Amino acid sequence: MELRILRYFLAVSQEKNITKAAEKLLVSQPTLSKQLSDFEKELGTKLFVRGHRQITLTSQGAYLRSKAEEIVSLADKTALNIQTNQVISGDLTIGAGESIGMKRIIDLMGNINQDYPDVKIHLISGTADEMETMLNNGSTDFAVFMGERNLNDYNYLQLPETDRWGVIMRKDSSLADKTAISPTDLLEKPLLISSQEISRSRFKNWWGNLGSQMNIIGTFTLVFNAEFLVENGTAYMLSFDNLINRTNQTELTFRPLDPPMIEPITIVWKKNTVLSKVDQLFIKRLQASLHNND
Known part of the structure; x- marks a missing residue:
C-alpha cells in the first residue's frame, strides 16, 4: 500500500470524480483509473461505486478514507519534522479537551510559532480517550488529560493549574x-x-x-x-x-x-520515542514556564 496510491484514493474520494481528481493530481484520467482498479484488486474489495455523474465510497472505501487520512497526515508531518540542525520547523500537534489549563499550552505554542514561523501549530479537541488513541497512533505529539489517569506508559508534566x-x-x-x-x-x-x-x-x-x-x-x-x-x-x-x-x-x-x-491537568507524550526538534523545544519551554511558577 503506497503513499502515492493513498493520495490518489483520497483525491478521488474528495472530488467524487476521477477526471477532476486526475486534473488535481496532474496525471491522466486513464492512468488514475488503472491505478485505482489495481488498488482495489490488491485489497480484494470494491472501494467505489461508479455512477454516471459521480462516484461514491463503499463502506470499505469510507473506512479506508479515515485510515488513509491518518497515514498520509502522519507521513507528511514526519517529513516536515526532518530538518537540518540549524532549522526548527515542522508540526506541533496537541490534543486536549476544554480546560483553563490550555491557556498556558496555547501561549507556549503561539510563542514558538512567533519565534520559528516555519513551525505549524495544530490543536485537536476531543475526549481524553480519543486523545490517548491519537497519541498512541502518532496523530498527535502531545495530549492534555484533565483528571486522574493511568500514566505509566507515558512521560508527563503536571501543570499547576487545576479544573x-x-x-x-x-x-x-x-x-x-x-x-x-x-x-x-x-x-x-x-x-x-x-x-x-x-x-x-x-x-x-x-x-x-x-x-x-x-x-x-x-x-x-x-x-x-x-x-x-x-x-x-x-x-x-x-x-x-x-x-x-x-x-x-x-x-x-x-x-x-x-x-x-x-481535577489535575497533565500533559503527556509517548515514552521510548524519538522527539522532533519542535517537540523538544516545546517540552523545554513548558518546563521553564513551570519552573517560573515555583
Missing part, C-alpha cells in the same frame, strides 16, 4: 443565588453531563445514594454547543469552571460543587 467542577446555569435560575451546589440541589433538575464522565461514573461518589434520582437528560462532548441548551432554559450543565462562552456570559453563570471536585 474545578461545577454547574453552568442561567443567571435567573433558582440555584443561582447559592454560592455552591450540593447533590440535593440538583434533584429533579434536568442535567447535561459529559459523555466521557458519565461512562466513567465520575460523579458516583459525589452524589452518593442520590445518583438514581438524578434527572440526566443528555450528554455532550464539548461545552460550546451544550451551552445553548443551558441558555434556552432546557438544562443545567455539569462542567469545569472558566469555560462559559464569552458571548453567553450575560445569560449564564457558574457555581462550584459542594463538596468540591478538583
Whole structure:
C-alpha cells in the first residue's frame, strides 16, 4: 500500500470524480483509473461505486478514507519534522479537551510559532480517550488529560493549574443565588453531563445514594454547543469552571460543587520515542514556564 496510491484514493474520494481528481493530481484520467482498479484488486474489495455523474465510497472505501487520512497526515508531518540542525520547523500537534489549563499550552505554542514561523501549530479537541488513541497512533505529539489517569506508559508534566467542577446555569435560575451546589440541589433538575464522565461514573461518589434520582437528560462532548441548551432554559450543565462562552456570559453563570471536585491537568507524550526538534523545544519551554511558577 503506497503513499502515492493513498493520495490518489483520497483525491478521488474528495472530488467524487476521477477526471477532476486526475486534473488535481496532474496525471491522466486513464492512468488514475488503472491505478485505482489495481488498488482495489490488491485489497480484494470494491472501494467505489461508479455512477454516471459521480462516484461514491463503499463502506470499505469510507473506512479506508479515515485510515488513509491518518497515514498520509502522519507521513507528511514526519517529513516536515526532518530538518537540518540549524532549522526548527515542522508540526506541533496537541490534543486536549476544554480546560483553563490550555491557556498556558496555547501561549507556549503561539510563542514558538512567533519565534520559528516555519513551525505549524495544530490543536485537536476531543475526549481524553480519543486523545490517548491519537497519541498512541502518532496523530498527535502531545495530549492534555484533565483528571486522574493511568500514566505509566507515558512521560508527563503536571501543570499547576487545576479544573474545578461545577454547574453552568442561567443567571435567573433558582440555584443561582447559592454560592455552591450540593447533590440535593440538583434533584429533579434536568442535567447535561459529559459523555466521557458519565461512562466513567465520575460523579458516583459525589452524589452518593442520590445518583438514581438524578434527572440526566443528555450528554455532550464539548461545552460550546451544550451551552445553548443551558441558555434556552432546557438544562443545567455539569462542567469545569472558566469555560462559559464569552458571548453567553450575560445569560449564564457558574457555581462550584459542594463538596468540591478538583481535577489535575497533565500533559503527556509517548515514552521510548524519538522527539522532533519542535517537540523538544516545546517540552523545554513548558518546563521553564513551570519552573517560573515555583
